[in-house]
């Protein structure tokens with residue numbers, strides 16, 4: 001199940017920081033940290049996750065094809081088997097790139113709005129020339145083969161999220177809304193009750209407006225703490 005399409009449409013007008021603020025109001029943290037934007041315009045990407053898991057080439061699961069069935073409007077999310085993830089930089093044990101320019105060419109042709117790779121990518125110039133947004137932990141020069149292969153398609157993806165006091169796995173389910181820009185990537189789970197999603201969508205523009213007023217106050221010489229307290233009152 002995905003969030004309704006208009007959730008992505010609405011959230012594409014805001015930044016992942018605004019979405020994080022809206023989720024924090026409900027005690028939620030959807031951050032998927034450590035991802036950098038390598039290509040695409042300075043705009044927000046938002047869409048339902050289309051998930052792909054890569055594993056070692058000798059994994060007993062058969063290889064699957066994923067790139068020709070990428071769904072229009074989706075954010076292609078490529079992750080790694082849990083055993084290939086590490087809690088510290090570079091967050092992956094795999095030096096090979098999982099994803100390259102030809103994959104972006106196809107994903108963009110099929111109408112995907114962006115790609116998030118919890119691993120390495122290559123062909124940075126090609127993603128940039130396509131003006132197609134790609135986010136990743138890092139870059140690599142080698143192709144996925146013969147190190148790794150895609151083994152699961154549109155199944156929940158477990159991504160290790162380091163944090164205090166201890167790390168945990170974030171499970172990205174197909175259809176979760178992924179929101180990304182140069183600040184990073186956040187996930188709004190499709191499993192959230194509609195009333196919570198409605199409250200988050202209601203809060204975000206009010207919070208953005210309040211912070212614009214805080215900025216004006218600060219420029220006019222008001223102290224930041226008092227401006228924040230005043231403008232965010234009752235939010």
Ligand SMILES: O=C([O-])CC(=O)C(=O)O
Nearest residue numbers: 099100101102103143144
């Ligand atoms: O060869 C691959 O699978 C990855 C790659 O470089 C591309 O998609 O252009």
Ligand code: NI
Nearest residue numbers: 100101102123
């Ligand atoms: Ni390539």
